[in-house]
Amino acid sequence: MLKELVARWKLGYGTIPFPAKEPILPDRYRGCPVVDAARCPGQCRVCAEVCPTGAVKVSADGLHLDLGRCLFCGECETACPVNAIRFSREYRMSARRRQDLVLSGTGMATAQALDAQMKRPLGRALRLRQVNAGGCNACEADTNVLTTVVFDLGRFGIQFVASPRHADGILVTGPVTENMKPALIKTYEAVPTPKIVIAVGACAIAGGPYAGHKEVHDGVESILPVDLYIPGCPPHPIVILDGLLRLLGCIGK
Amino acid sequence: MESKRLLRAYNSCPVGLRDIPLVSISEFRETLIRNVAQGARLAALFGRPHEPNTLRVLAVLARGSEGTLFIVETEVSDCYPALTVDCPQAHWFEREVAEQWGVRPEGHPWLKPIRFHHSYRLGRDAWARAATEVIQPSMTDFFQMAGEEVHEVAVGPVHAGIIEPGHFRFQCHGENVYHLEISLGYQHRGVERAMIGGPNHRSAHYMETLAGDTSIGHMTAYCQAMEALTGYTVPGRAHVLRAVALELERLANHTGDIGALAGDVGYLPTAAHCGRLRGDFLNLTALLCGNRFGRGFVRPGGVVFDLDTNQAGILLDRIGRIYQNVTTAVDLLWKTPSVVARFEKTGRLPRETCEELGLVGPAARACGIERDVRYEFPSGTYTLSHIPVATGETGDVFARAYVRWLEIQRSVAFIQEQLEMLPCGPIRVGTGDLPPERLVVSLVEGWRGEICHVALTDAQGHFAHYKVVDPSFHNWMGLAMALRDQQISDFPLCNKSFNLSYCGHDL
Numbered sequence: 001m002l003k004e005l006v007a008r009w010k011l012g013y014g015t016i017p018f019p020a021k022e023p024i025l026p027d028r029y030r031g032c033p034v035v036d037a038a039r040c041p042g043q044c045r046v047c048a049e050v051c052p053t054g055a056v057k058v059s060a061d062g063l064h065l066d067l068g069r070c071l072f073c074g075e076c077e078t079a080c081p082v083n084a085i086r087f088s089r090e091y092r093m094s095a096r097r098r099q100d101l102v103l104s105g106t107g108m109a110t111a112q113a114l115d116a117q118m119k120r121p122l123g124r125a126l127r128l129r130q131v132n133a134g135g136c137n138a139c140e141a142d143t144n145v146l147t148t149v150v151f152d153l154g155r156f157g158i159q160f161v162a163s164p165r166h167a168d169g170i171l172v173t174g175p176v177t178e179n180m181k182p183a184l185i186k187t188y189e190a191v192p193t194p195k196i197v198i199a200v201g202a203c204a205i206a207g208g209p210y211a212g213h214k215e216v217h218d219g220v221e222s223i224l225p226v227d228l229y230i231p232g233c234p235p236h237p238i239v240i241l242d243g244l245l246r247l248l249g250c251i252g253k
Numbered sequence: 254m255e256s257k258r259l260l261r262a263y264n265s266c267p268v269g270l271r272d273i274p275l276v277s278i279s280e281f282r283e284t285l286i287r288n289v290a291q292g293a294r295l296a297a298l299f300g301r302p303h304e305p306n307t308l309r310v311l312a313v314l315a316r317g318s319e320g321t322l323f324i325v326e327t328e329v330s331d332c333y334p335a336l337t338v339d340c341p342q343a344h345w346f347e348r349e350v351a352e353q354w355g356v357r358p359e360g361h362p363w364l365k366p367i368r369f370h371h372s373y374r375l376g377r378d379a380w381a382r383a384a385t386e387v388i389q390p391s392m393t394d395f396f397q398m399a400g401e402e403v404h405e406v407a408v409g410p411v412h413a414g415i416i417e418p419g420h421f422r423f424q425c426h427g428e429n430v431y432h433l434e435i436s437l438g439y440q441h442r443g444v445e446r447a448m449i450g451g452p453n454h455r456s457a458h459y460m461e462t463l464a465g466d467t468s469i470g471h472m473t474a475y476c477q478a479m480e481a482l483t484g485y486t487v488p489g490r491a492h493v494l495r496a497v498a499l500e501l502e503r504l505a506n507h508t509g510d511i512g513a514l515a516g517d518v519g520y521l522p523t524a525a526h527c528g529r530l531r532g533d534f535l536n537l538t539a540l541l542c543g544n545r546f547g548r549g550f551v552r553p554g555g556v557v558f559d560l561d562t563n564q565a566g567i568l569l570d571r572i573g574r575i576y577q578n579v580t581t582a583v584d585l586l587w588k589t590p591s592v593v594a595r596f597e598k599t600g601r602l603p604r605e606t607c608e609e610l611g612l613v614g615p616a617a618r619a620c621g622i623e624r625d626v627r628y629e630f631p632s633g634t635y636t637l638s639h640i641p642v643a644t645g646e647t648g649d650v651f652a653r654a655y656v657r658w659l660e661i662q663r664s665v666a667f668i669q670e671q672l673e674m675l676p677c678g679p680i681r682v683g684t685g686d687l688p689p690e691r692l693v694v695s696l697v698e699g700w701r702g703e704i705c706h707v708a709l710t711d712a713q714g715h716f717a718h719y720k721v722v723d724p725s726f727h728n729w730m731g732l733a734m735a736l737r738d739q740q741i742s743d744f745p746l747c748n749k750s751f752n753l754s755y756c757g758h759d760l
Contacts, residue, residue: 003588004522007581014529026536028543028558052454071458073549130415134440136756137417138465138546144415148528162413179369179390179439180418183410209458215370215443233548234465237532 014149019251023238025089030072031236032090037062037105040084047076047085053202053211056085067093067101067108068205068219071233092252094230094243098221101205101229111228113249118194122168123248125157128198129167129191133184134216135174138234139201143171145237158244164188169196169227175203175216176223188224196227198243201234208233258284259314259323264630265481267693270709273311273326278334281312281327286339288314288323294611294624296322296694296705298336298346300354301718302374306330308354313694313707317629322694331377332357335364342611345726351379365393368438368759373446391420391436398424398431406741410439417755425741433736433744435729440759448719452479452553452687461548464723464757469495469502469538469547470699471721471757474706477632478695479553482708483684489676491555492633497568497671498538498547498556500664503700505534507615507657507664508579510752514654515586517746518595526582533575540568555681565672576665583658596651600735600747604648612731613724614702615660616751619645619652626698640667653750687714699724701754723757 016023025031040063047056047063055069056076063084065076076085094111095101114123132140146153147160161167164187176184188197199220202208207218220226230243246252258274276284289295296315303309307328314323327333335358336343345367347358352366355377364379369390372378382388390410397405403426410418418439424432444459460475461468473495480487512527535545542550542558550556560568586592602612607620617624625642627635643659645652687710695706702724711717732751736744 003585007522007526007585010581011526011529011578026539026543026545028541029539030543030549050454052458071548072544073458075454129411131411132415132417132440134442134756135417136462136465137754138462138468138548140415140417141466142545145528145532148532149525150529150532160415164411174440175442177439177441179441180410182389183418183439187411203462209455209462210442210447213443213447215441233462234546236545 015152016150018151018238018241019245023091025091025236025238029089029236030074030087032067032088032093032108033065033070033077033103034086034088035063035065035103035105036084036086039082041082044081046079046081050075050079052209053206062104065103066206067103067231068098068229069202069211070231071202071209091236091239092242093239094228094246096228098226098229101231110252111243111246113252114196114247118196119249121194122196125159126169126244126248127159127161127167128169128171129164129187130160130171130173131184131187133172133174133180133204133220134177134210135201135203139173139204142234142237143173143200143240146241151237151241153241156245156248156250158248164190165192167191167195169198171198171200172204172220173200175207175210175213175218176220177216181217181223184223197224198228198230198247199226200230200240201232205229205231259325262322262324262694263320264322264626264632264696265477265693267481267691268324270690270692273324273692275309275326275328278327278329281310281325282334282336282339284325285312285314285336285343289340289342292316292318293323295340295342295346296696296703297707297720297722298343298350299707299720300350300356301709302354303328308356310350313705315630317624320630322630324692324694329356332359334359335361337361341609345730355379363396366438368441370438370441390438393436395422395434395436396424396432400426402426419755421744423741423744428740428742430736430739430741430744433733435733437729437755437758440756442756442760444760445719445721448716451716451719457552463721463760464725464754465546466506467502467699467701467704467723467754467757469498469551470697470704472547472551473499474695474697474704476551476553477697478693478706478708479684479687481693481695482687482691482710485554485682485684487555487633488679488682490678491680493671493675494541494556494560494680495551496634497668498541498550499697500668501534501538501541502547503664504661505531505538506700506752507661508534510749511583511586511654511657513749513752514596514650514746515592517749518592520586520589520592523582523586526578530575530579530582533571537568537571537575540564540571552681554684555679557681559680560675565675569669569672572665572668579661586654593651595746596654597647597649599650599743600739600750601647601649602731602735606734607648607731610730610734611727613727614699615653615656616728616731617702618643619656620648621646624703626696626703630696632696634671638667638671640664650746650750689714701725701752702728721760723754725753725755725758728753729758
């Protein structure tokens with residue numbers, strides 16, 4: 001027992017003070033892109049051409065970037081000759097409505113808390129069942145990391161549970177492969193009502209790099225109603241945590 | 254080594270498609286069986302459509318002691334005599350060929366689908382299923398044991414924790430597992446088929462998400478293949494930075510695995526510390542490129558982000574401190590007899606089984622086999638700087654955990670050495686178009702073991718075929734074998750000691 005205590009003392013306290021304090025993100029972190037539509041002359045379309053997932057669109061009404069499709073690769077930022085797209089360090093980018101993820105330069109409406117009717121049964125202790133429906137294990141890993149001492153998800157009353165019967169909702173990753181569709185639906189059906197669905201990562205929101213493949217269903221939305229979208233490829237753990245806390249109304253009030 | 258009817262090749266050195274010897278199926282079988290019996294290993298075996306009615310089956314043999322690869326091809330129509338009966342290493346490959354191309358390896362002892370999708374050739378199906386039939390995952394026969402008090406346990410695809418989907422069937426008598434059968438395919442996204450006709454804007458992203466925890470490993474294999482085909486020389490500085498990223502990936506995953514193994518035997522101090530320290534290593538990768546999994550760091554021609562002296566200093570400083578902490582956390586394990594007792598003799602895999610199945614990575618090295626791409630088929634910086642191969646002896650959970658610990662120590666030392674003498678110069682060169690009708694085999698030692706990519710170009714210089722063999726493809730059967738005669742309650746522990754990829758397998 002003594003050696004465990006000594007090790008604990010040596011390693012120190014590891015939990016970050018988020019959300020009380022701003023998180024420390026890597027210097028080269030690519031957070032929420034900022035679209036400056038006014039700078040875009042709308043002719044070259046080079047950003048749309050280099051985008052691997054069709055997240056960037058230049059149409060008659062200007063430049064749009066769909067965060068739900070974005071892989072945060074930064075190709076558009078590099079390609080744009082007039083700096084109309086720039087990746088910021090903003091980590092607050094989860095949304096309750098799909099259309100809020102489409103950025104056109106007017107700022108972003110981040111996720112609102114659950115309404116009173118949902119918040120009453122789910123708001124104080126949220127139990128989630130994670131379903132990986134074709135995810136590459138990056139979104140899963142950065143969701144799982146929330147349960148470590150660094151993020152200590154339990155202190156917010158959020159917990160990942162083994163059985164859908166014990167859950168208040170499901171957190172889905174992956175583009176929803178044809179082979180995982182039945183299991184995803186069965187898991188959802190096994191969760192007692194009222195229940196929520198959270199889509200984490202570009203794949204779960206819109207299919208990610210696999211959008212359009214006949215082996216996948218281009219995200220959860222085609223199968224289940226989604227209550228929270230958390231963009232990224234994969235989203236940084238802070239982005240996921242921020243999204244969950246906004247949903248519960250712990251931050252962003 | 255018989256080389257008359259085999260084309261000799263090397264890691265990331267392209268060959269002409271026309272130079273690959275095309276032999277009869279009997280000679281193909283005989284050559285592979287003999288060479289594997291003499292110590293070569295089947296690194297890849299796959300079908301590629303040729304004429305409308307024929308399929309070419311291409312084999313890549315790896316002979317680690319010489320650092321050479323051997324390539325040979327044959328042509329088959331509807332069926333051919335299975336290799337598996339005489340060469341167990343081929344068992345999973347032949348099931349894949351049958352599923353993808355509707356060709357039956359006659360005499361295969363357990364011919365079942367591995368990913369559950371329709372055949373890629375219209376009107377051909379190895380199990381005579383109609384093109385309109387709905388194929389459901391794991392809806393197939395499973396090996397079953399009969400007898401008094403014998404029972405079957407089915408687990409998955411949705412598991413208790415946050416892990417990938419797979420289906421496991423245990424044949425048990427009481428607590429004892431007599432047989433485990435693993436059924437995958439839930440993660441099948443159609444990567445290989447989508448690569449055909451490329452490279453394009455998505456190719457790099459397919460590679461980085463083949464197995465998300467191995468983004469650097471698979472991406473490096475892809476880039477090596479691209480650079481070898483186009484003949485561009487990657488700057489030394491980029492090679493070093495890639496190797497640093499690859500070792501950071503290994504460090505993060507090995508640290509996480511050791512923590513998870515501790516968690517599986519209920520020893521929470523190491524589990525808690527390693528869970529956090531794994532993240533510290535991921536944050537070092539994020540220091541390189543902004544993404545914890547190294548997305549967007551490696552690209553054909555080099556790397557995208559440089560590391561200036563100041564940043565290299567920060568990285569060195571942080572890795573030293575993290576390593577100290579990992580040492581403290583992992584030492585607890587080895588000094589706790591109840592943990593060591595649970596690791597020892599659990600999930601033991603005999604060396605002979607490991608050789609027979611052609612396992613790779615820490616699982617093979619834990620059985621005492623010196624199998625490591627960085628040593629046998631080095632490329633990039635590994636041709637100049639060597640990492641001693643870490644091996645164990647006992648082939649059990651303990652050995653697989655201890656090999657990881659040895660590799661953590663060696664990877665840290667390697668990164669420190671590399672950053673002390675980071676070569677000057679550019680980090681990326683441009684790459685051009687791919688040449689027509691070439692083939693290249695690209696090998697990288699990912700943290701799970703040998704990553705093998707085989708790229709073939711068509712007459713126009715596009716990918717005619719792109720084969721990916723994730724280390725998990727070789728190793729899943731190893732896990733099934735390790736579970737024999739174990740307690741079913743030890744499955745999580747054994748599973749974690751392999752920690753295989755589902756999506757890397759399912760593609």
